Amino acid sequence: VKLNIYSPNNSSTSGVIPCNSTFCKQSQCSSASANCGYKVEYLSNNTSSAGIFVEDLLHLIRDDDQSQAVDAKITFGCGQLQTGTFLEGAAPNGLFGLGMDNISVPSTLARLGLASNSFSMCFGPDGMGRINFGDNGSSDQRKTPFNIRSTHPTYNISITQTTVEKNVSALEFSAIFDSGTSFTSLKDPAYTFISESFNSQVPERRHPSDSQIPFEYCYDLSVNQTSYVIPDINLTMKGGDQYSLTDPTAVIQTTQGGYMYCLALLKSEDINIIGQNFMTGYNIVFDREKNVLGWKASNCYDDENLSTLPISPSHSPAHSPAAVNPEATDNSGTNSDPPPSSYSAKLKPFHYTLAMLLLSFLAIA
Numbered sequence: 490v491k492l493n494i495y496s497p498n499n500s501s502t503s504g505v506i507p508c509n510s511t512f513c514k515q516s517q518c519s520s521a522s523a524n525c526g527y528k529v530e531y532l533s534n535n536t537s538s539a540g541i542f543v544e545d546l547l548h549l550i551r552d553d554d555q556s557q558a559v560d561a562k563i564t565f566g567c568g569q570l571q572t573g574t575f576l577e578g579a580a581p582n583g584l585f586g587l588g589m590d591n592i593s594v595p596s597t598l599a600r601l602g603l604a605s606n607s608f609s610m611c612f613g614p615d616g617m618g619r620i621n622f623g624d625n626g627s628s629d630q631r632k633t634p635f636n637i638r639s640t641h642p643t644y645n646i647s648i649t650q651t652t653v654e655k656n657v658s659a660l661e662f663s664a665i666f667d668s669g670t671s672f673t674s675l676k677d678p679a680y681t682f683i684s685e686s687f688n689s690q691v692p693e694r695r696h697p698s699d700s701q702i703p704f705e706y707c708y709d710l711s712v713n714q715t716s717y718v719i720p721d722i723n724l725t726m727k728g729g730d731q732y733s734l735t736d737p738t739a740v741i742q743t744t745q746g747g748y749m750y751c752l753a754l755l756k757s758e759d760i761n762i763i764g765q766n767f768m769t770g771y772n773i774v775f776d777r778e779k780n781v782l783g784w785k786a787s788n789c790y791d792d793e794n795l796s797t798l799p800i801s802p803s804h805s806p807a808h809s810p811a812a813v814n815p816e817a818t819d820n821s822g823t824n825s826d827p828p829p830s831s832y833s834a835k836l837k838p839f840h841y842t843l844a845m846l847l848l849s850f851l852a853i854a
Contacts, residue, residue: 536573
């Protein structure tokens, strides 16, 4: 779907947040009569966004009655100066704030009484997705508690065991579930354990190192090869529930016109992030009332309402940066048919994995 740059002047319901608003922090203002400004810095080097706060209506529809519209007045940053990866294609139309801070969309909807303080996101194996505000999940979903910090809370969870087919590690680490990051990134030793265990159990020849490819572990596919088998990767979450990865790879075309597949995992130096590609195949529930993350296997078409989704994501290898400062201050295609129910986590047809090379524009800051 073609998205347009937001312009307050083109919206009859838009309004600029002034500095004398109770919403605005005085440290963000040059004078009481000025517009309320913001600045957010991101993990990616020299990447930031600065501008002013505005408010406008967010148009939603109800799941139980799609003819009934719901309008919610939300406050968001209208970017005027972008730096770093924002100038190179990351999130060209913006980031959708889904974090725990009061300014986020879920917090606003809950405060207005329009939805419970919870939401879900579903990333289908074919690249289709859905967000559902007010969704608390189902009684049979698996779950794990959030590790809540007193300042700048994030959707941080704990992993107590990692299994790559027959290789098991009792290594414990925490990670942030961030749908605004396309590909998962992990620090050592978790990164090395998963990558080397994966590498030792795939039959294809490893592709030579390529500086143009962000992934370290890639494998060449033969000319007539239409699928490949990968080892199961399972994460044991705090509380004991299993989280199985359904789509940890991505297919990339080589400069010679052939194809290779890669373990779509990046090495991080300072923070563990579970990105969109590790969420594929699940309805992920961010329950902020019970402070738990829930998940249940889904192809995102199970609900009869999902077959008419009008939006498919744009294809791009870029990935949006994860936010360092959740608060905005200086200090701190077309629809496709549903995939078959026999979709396997181990047998990877090309047309599914190719869909993972896309730009995710929904961010959890």
